[in-house]
Amino acid sequence: MGDLELMTEGEHYDLIGAYGESGVDSKHRVNHYGTSNLINKLKALADSVYADSSYVLRINDVSLQFGGPFDIKNNWDTPHENHREGVSADIDDVDGNKKAVPAMYLKKKLQIICPKASLGDEGNHYHATIR
Numbered sequence: 001m002g003d004l005e006l007m008t009e010g011e012h013y014d015l016i017g018a019y020g021e022s023g024v025d026s027k028h029r030v031n032h033y034g035t036s037n038l039i040n041k042l043k044a045l046a047d048s049v050y051a052d053s054s055y056v057l058r059i060n061d062v063s064l065q066f067g068g069p070f071d072i073k074n075n076w077d078t079p080h081e082n083h084r085e086g087v088s089a090d091i092d093d094v095d096g097n098k099k100a101v102p103a104m105y106l107k108k109k110l111q112i113i114c115p116k117a118s119l120g121d122e123g124n125h126y127h128a129t130i131r
Contacts, residue, residue: 004033004063004086010043012050014096017060034062034086041114041130042089049101049109056096060125062089088129090122101126 009015015032034042046057063086082088095101106126107119120127 004065004067005036005039006030006065007032007034007039007042007059007062010046013042013046013057013059015060016058016092017090031064032059032062033065033067034089038062038087038089038130041117042128045110045113045128048113049106053105054097055099055101057101058092058094058096060090060092062086082127082129087131088127091126091128093121093125 007015017031042059046059049055049057061083063083067084067086069084091101091106093101093103103119103121103126110117110119110128110130114130117128117130119129
């Protein structure tokens with residue numbers, strides 16, 4: 001798993017989904033830890049997207065500080081499987097200004113930043129994996 005670092009707020013993205021926010025079930029107070037590679041690529045993606053579209057990406061559920069099970073329902077029966085290693089992040093399909101972020105647009109931008117990355121559509125958000 002390696003050392004995970006905390007992703008901090010940025011100018012072209014918002015960090016969302018932590019305990020205390022409206023509609024958040026998880027009791028995790030900090031959920032934006034990732035590998036330095038993931039964090040650097042997410043920041044570059046947000047900067048690139050903002051530069052030509054003015055979308056402010058909303059980034060949610062990266063990983064917990066030490067990785068491992070990510071319990072989003074507070075019952076430890078449904079860990080957020082793909083967020084255990086700090087190489088995945090959820091990106092809302094609506095940006096910080098309530099504008100829809102098209103999947104194909106985001107996928108193309110991500111492939112430029114990191115050709116081996118994957119982006120899946122989860123219905124109300126995208127799941128990005130960057131190794």
